[in-house]
Amino acid sequence: xxxxxxxxxxxxxxxxxxxxxxxxxxxxxxxxxxxxxxxxxxxxxxxxxxxxxxxxxxxxxxxxxxxxxxxxxxxxxxxxxxxxxxxxxxxxxxxxxxxxxxxxxxxxxxxxxxxxxxxxxxxxxxxxxxxxxxxxxxxxxxxxxxxxxxxxxxxxxxxxxxxxxxxxxxxxxxxxxxxxxxxxxxxxxxxxxxxxxxxxxxxxxxxxxxxxxxxxxxxxxxxxxxxxxxxxxxxxx
Numbered sequence: 001x002x003x004x005x006x007x008x009x010x011x012x013x014x015x016x017x018x019x020x021x022x023x024x025x026x027x028x029x030x031x032x033x034x035x036x037x038x039x040x041x042x043x044x045x046x047x048x049x050x051x052x053x054x055x056x057x058x059x060x061x062x063x064x065x066x067x068x069x070x071x072x073x074x075x076x077x078x079x080x081x082x083x084x085x086x087x088x089x090x091x092x093x094x095x096x097x098x099x100x101x102x103x104x105x106x107x108x109x110x111x112x113x114x115x116x117x118x119x120x121x122x123x124x125x126x127x128x129x130x131x132x133x134x135x136x137x138x139x140x141x142x143x144x145x146x147x148x149x150x151x152x153x154x155x156x157x158x159x160x161x162x163x164x165x166x167x168x169x170x171x172x173x174x175x176x177x178x179x180x181x182x183x184x185x186x187x188x189x190x191x192x193x194x195x196x197x198x199x200x201x202x203x204x205x206x207x208x209x210x211x212x213x214x215x216x217x218x219x220x221x222x223x224x225x226x227x228x229x230x231x232x233x234x235x236x237x
Contacts, residue, residue: 002116004105007031012125024125024132028106028216032223035102040231043095047235056081103220110216122216128152132216152215160206160222167203167229170236203229 011027019026060078067074110133112120123133129148130139139149146154206225210218 001105001109001112005109005115005120005122008109008122021125022127024122025127025216025219028132028219029223031106032102032220033227035099036224036227036231039095039098042098043231044235046095047232050236053082099224103217103224106220107213107217110214127215127219130215132219133214135214136211153210156210156218156222157207160210160225161204163222163226163229164203164206167225167232170229170232171203 008024008027008031011030012024015026015030016023059081063074063077063081067077109115109120110122113123114120115122120133123131125132130152131149134149136153139145139147139153143150203225206221209221213221
């Protein structure tokens with residue numbers, strides 16, 4: 001925690017001439033971009049994996065017809081097919097999983113009043129009028145939704161909603177081009193129908209996250225989500 005706090009402070013010092021009192025917020029955005037750059041090779045691998053899995057769907061459909069009455073044999077056959085094609089069913093999860101430690105590190109850093117036995121100096125930093133350690137509920141209690149801090153969140157929510165809507169359209173288009181639901185003689189895979197119906201709306205849950213976590217963690221979520229949308233638009237075109 002102390003090392004990470006020092007990193008954020010140093011980044012804020014470097015950015016202070018450009019961003020003034022909001023330099024720490026800019027440092028968090030820069031840190032998020034660096035994390036996403038490190039994870040980008042995994043994102044590229046996930047995109048290749050999804051395209052490869054889409055190409056396997058006709059063969060999987062044939063396996064479903066062949067082993068319709070033997071689920072265990074079907075499962076082994078599908079796993080063998082993925083192994084043969086060198087495709088991991090879990091590759092798409094890796095970029096998100098690798099970001100979890102960075103998010104929780106920011107969350108705890110801006111939720112702790114002390115670091116290494118000393119007062120957490122990062123809590124004094126702000127994004128315009130909103131403290132980086134504060135939450136939307138704090139802004140509502142200090143001036144309401146149209147107070148100085150509340151307006152910062154209003155702009156943030158507007159950005160998140162725009163990114164979520166773009167992600168929604170991109171997900172719908174991607175699912176139309178590469179359906180999640182392989183069919184075998186008219187039978188759909190159990191459970192995937194619900195997943196396919198909910199998936200395009202998942203990006204809107206970012207609004208809930210931004211509303212309940214410290215502002216610093218919210219900046220990470222917003223920056224990472226926007227990066228993901230642009231990345232997907234490029235990698236899955």
